Amino acid sequence: MLLVHCPYCEQTLPELEFTYAGEAHVARPDAATPVSDEEWRNFLFIRNNVKGPHYERWRHFHGCGRYFNAVRDTVSDRFLITYKVGETRPELSDLLEKSK
Amino acid sequence: MMALTPAFTPGPLVSGNVVSVALMAPAGRLSLRLGQADIPVLSAAIGIELPTRIGTRAKNGPVDVICLGPDEWQIQTDATDTQRLTDACAAVYAQAPHSLTDVSAREITVQIEGPGATDLLTIGCPRDIDKIAIGEGCRTIVDGVSAVLWRDGANSFRLDIWRSFAPYVIGLLQTGGAELAAE
């Protein structure tokens, strides 16, 4: 079983308490200005489908209930980092350096 | 016909030297959601310093509070005590907006005690039970069912289960209790 570190609970806990919530840092278009169909399509449906380190959202569903962000390698399933919503997206080069 | 709302009669569910499980009497339960800035006001209203580290608890008389999330607490008290707390919180609502919901009827609580209590919990709960400090607790999962686990002693736990899932979880605990007793 995967162990996931929840940045809100500050504990590393079994995967069964968590749910996956798709790619992270997908910004919603600012609807105050005209948004083209293509921009909406990209926001709603177009994802990177990364092979390797992937920025993604998780939710500590059966726990504190919070959404948070993570970088997980989609090949090895290894988590490089988890961080709170609103925190700056960590640079991949730094994470890979640290994980060596 | 199958009963849609099973009757829950407080009393022993599993007895023995290894582990005992009992359905506890109905309790008063309140769910509190609140922003960081208003914690002191609600603490004063409830009469307990609200704990802010997830999993920690605070107690005053019959009132037991657990911090479940950065903005979420569960308050447990006597079944007759909810109105007093509801009124106290309503009195400070204008000053400190919050959400306080009476969820007394949503859950039942089972008490799990004995040298086999930890073993019994591990049949459904993936957490490392030993890492839950005595006097703390957590919301976790028990064989697919969300539940709040309170650790009151080395071998003493309470488990809050939503009533619609409770017959299943109780059945699981009874099966596990019988297996532990037979070992």
Ligand SMILES: [Zn+2]
């Ligand atoms: Zn958490």
